[in-house]
Each structure stands twice: as C-alpha cells, then as structure tokens.
Amino acid sequence: MAPGSTTRQCSACYKEIGSASKTCKYCGINIIQKKNLKAQKEKFDDQWAAKLKKHGNSHKIMNCVDLLLHKLELLGFSPMLFITTQRCQHRSTKVFVKNINVQSHPSVPVMQRLYEAVVRGIYLYVHLPIKKLFLL
Numbered sequence: 001m002a003p004g005s006t007t008r009q010c011s012a013c014y015k016e017i018g019s020a021s022k023t024c025k026y027c028g029i030n031i032i033q034k035k036n037l038k039a040q041k042e043k044f045d046d047q048w049a050a051k052l053k054k055h056g057n058s059h060k061i062m063n064c065v066d067l068l069l070h071k072l073e074l075l076g077f078s079p080m081l082f083i084t085t086q087r088c089q090h091r092s093t094k095v096f097v098k099n100i101n102v103q104s105h106p107s108v109p110v111m112q113r114l115y116e117a118v119v120r121g122i123y124l125y126v127h128l129p130i131k132k133l134f135l136l
C-alpha cells in the first residue's frame with residue numbers, strides 16, 4: 001500500500017478495497033484472519049517438513065487430517081481428500097472420506113484413479129470410458 005493511499009489490494013481476490021476494511025467487499029474474506037493464517041503458514045517451511053520426516057512424525061499430520069475431516073463433517077460439510085505419496089518408484093493415493101454413503105459410492109475409486117492420473121500428469125479426455133480409467 002502506497003503512503004497516503006486509501007485503498008489496498010485484497011490478499012485473496014487482488015481487487016482494490018478500502019485500506020481500513022476488515023472484510024473484502026468482493027470476495028467476503030476476513031482480511032485479519034487471512035493475515036493470521038498467512039503468518040501461521042509461514043511457520044511451516046521446508047525445515048519444518050525435513051525435521052518432521054527425519055523423526056518419522058508424518059503420521060501426526062495425517063492424524064490432524066483425520067481430525068479436520070471429522071470436524072468438517074460435524075459442521076455439515078462432506079469433505080473428500082486425495083493424498084498421493086511417492087516412495088522410490090511407487091506412488092499410491094489414499095482417499096479420506098468420513099461420510100459412509102460417499103465412501104461406498106462406486107464413483108470414488110474412479111475419482112481416485114482420475115486424481116492419480118492428474119498427479120502423474122496424464123491428460124484425460126472427459127469422454128474417456130470409465131473402463132479405460134481403471135487400466136491407467
């Protein structure tokens with residue numbers, strides 16, 4: 001923000017908003033919360049990740065993911081999370097879904113395969129028959 005300016009850029013949608021605004025009138029984001037979140041994220045960097053991996057504590061993050069999904073379910077959301085990991089040449093994708101109806105839906109394994117293909121960088125046509133997706 002330039003000195004004397006009465007506007008600044010929203011950190012989420014990048015539109016010009018009043019410099020004293022607490023929320024963005026365009027995207028509705030809470031500017032103060034967004035700043036706090038950004039500051040929190042900056043605490044977690046490559047060093048943090050290396051330390052966590054070194055001590056074999058990655059499972060703690062997965063527990064946090066599990067807890068987050070549980071909280072979202074309680075709030076009425078239906079979250080689904082795909083996490084792909086790669087060890088040596090082997091890549092695997094886990095699907096995290098709490099809702100039992102969503103979990104057992106036949107489209108979930110297809111979505112998992114699609115996500116794996118996206119991670120691998122394979123371009124898929126939308127009209128690709130589902131049978132072929134299982135062959136990828």
Ligand SMILES: [Zn+2]
Pocket residue numbers: 010011012013014015024025026027028029
């Ligand atoms: Zn905005």
